[in-house]
Amino acid sequence: MSNSVERAMRILVELADGPSTISELGRRLDVHRTTSLRLLRTLEEQRFVRRTEDGRFQLGARMATLAAAALTGLDIRGSAARHLRDLGEATGQTVHLGALEGDRIVYLDKVESRHAVRMYSHIGALAPLHATGIGKVILAHLPPAERDALLGPEPFARCTAGTLTDRASLDADLDRILRRGWALDDFEHEEFIHCVAAPVRDAAGRVNAAISVSAPSVVLDRDGLLGLTDDLVAAADAIGEELGWRPPRTR
Missing domain, CATH: 1.10.10.10 (Winged helix-like DNA-binding domain superfamily/Winged helix DNA-binding domain)
Incomplete structure (x- = not known):
């Protein structure tokens, strides 16, 4: 050049x-x-x-x-594929790419865990916003009015004993997500599956998609799961850059 x-x-x-x-x-x-x-x-x-x-x-x-x-010409699934595979290889756990579709999330892509015990999910499946890591991390980055419209009235549907069904508890969790940069699904969608999720930003910095790492508790305990957040956030940021997002720089 x-x-x-x-x-x-x-x-x-x-x-x-x-x-x-x-x-x-x-x-x-x-x-x-x-x-x-x-x-x-x-x-x-x-x-x-x-x-x-x-x-x-x-x-x-x-x-x-x-x-x-x-x-x-950008395709989020195509842009994310390599990073999802790398994250799956690095963690050994199930990796998902999900996006907002109506008032739920849809799984756009998946990398299977290499463990015999794994979560059941499939590409194209829909899941609730308030009870999943991907859903919560997207909700956390939405304007309040849009968040209100998507959630509707409480109580929210209960999926497990850990599901946050009232608005005060959910809002407190969304505030934590914004502060730390990732979400935790603490057995809120499935009884024995927990996950961490991080936002994927588009060229304008909007968050309409996210990626997650999920694992059964018998395969990976809480500390082990939280130990994956650095790799998770790095992968989400890399996908965002593929989509045209530029991380803030300090001079």
Whole structure:
């Protein structure tokens, strides 16, 4: 790749975080101001960037067109497949990809556990939002009005003795999920199956899907399950990046 092409791409990546001046871009990319200006003028001519009224540069209309075309061709199941397989291999447990469908979640993909004792589920199956790890992690990231519409009136349907059937208990759990970045299904959907789930963000940062690692309690105890959360969150973030999500950066 030529230096000019690489620098132009780096400029676009930097501008994705917000408008910048020529000097700011030069410092961050470690290139001379005249080089930055030359590249920016070329990008501006092609409408990849535009100049704001205060003289800074930001992404232009052509970038939005390209982004829309790229996102149209993205398939969450295809984007997630490799990461699900890797997570299944690393943990040895059942891995699911699920998404919001109406007022429930639907399992889009599954990697089977390598243990003889495993949970029963299948691709295309529907499950409740309030009683599953995937459902709860999606609920936690929804706007309050949308959450209210999906949940409806309490008490919520009881699946097991551990199901959270009242709104106060569920809301407290959703707050914990937002703080720590993952959800725990503590035998709330099936009597002997617990799971952890993490959000998958799309290009706009929305959470309409999630992945989970599930295991029977006789195969993996609570501490062992919680020990998988770092790998789980890393896999969910990697899928999000495949879909166009960019994690926040600190400078």
